[in-house]
Amino acid sequence: MARRKFLLRFRPNIVSEPVTYLLVKDFGLIPNVLRASINDRGGKMVIEVDGKPSEIAAGMSFLETKGVEVQELMECVERDEGRCTHCGMCVSICPVEAFSVDKGTWKVSFDKERCIACGMCINACPPKAMQLM
Ligand code: SF4
Ligand code: SF4
The missing domain is CATH 3.30.70.260 (ACT domain)
Incomplete structure (x- = not known):
């Protein structure tokens, strides 16, 4: 099985x-x-x-x-917070809206609970902050 x-x-x-x-x-x-x-x-x-x-x-x-x-879908996708530059490239790519932008600070948040590990943000992230674990 x-x-x-x-x-x-x-x-x-x-x-x-x-x-x-x-x-x-x-x-x-x-x-x-x-x-x-x-x-x-x-x-x-x-x-x-x-x-x-x-x-x-x-x-x-x-x-x-x-x-x-x-x-x-993959097993698990994580964000390396130290690498993220908050460029926003991942926001419109994610099919389940796991990313959101704070309108005050323009910081991009990642909600791991929403993530379905489709992997689409991994290649899209310029500094490779999104990683398969
Ligand atoms: S694409 Fe990568 S660097 Fe840009 S906001 Fe998303 S996680 Fe951060
Ligand atoms: S792996 Fe897919 S579902 Fe998870 S944050 Fe990236 S684009 Fe969204």
Whole structure:
């Protein structure tokens, strides 16, 4: 058995597909929805999936054939506070708004609790303050 985490992005035409049900029924997987934000214009879902590695791979390939954008998530992303220059490059990149800007000081805060470890800020951060742990 393996456990992996994925970010799923849905276009408007597939928001009504019962994806978690299909992962259980057709692939024997155990999905756990960690976060979801979906409406009729599309949306995002973070799921943790338990199952055999080959079945997880087959299930995710199936979702891609249905038009779902599948991105595997990393374990943990941290910020090295000493390196951060508060440039703001990460703020608009983060899909879950884990960064916020203080309008008074223009300092950028990082809310680790919101982070889903998608890794998108790692390459975007000029001084490499965002790191995979
Ligand atoms: S991109 Fe890097 S240096 Fe810039 S605010 Fe974000 S974490 Fe800080
Ligand atoms: S890895 Fe970076 S971009 Fe991705 S959710 Fe966490 S803070 Fe946001």
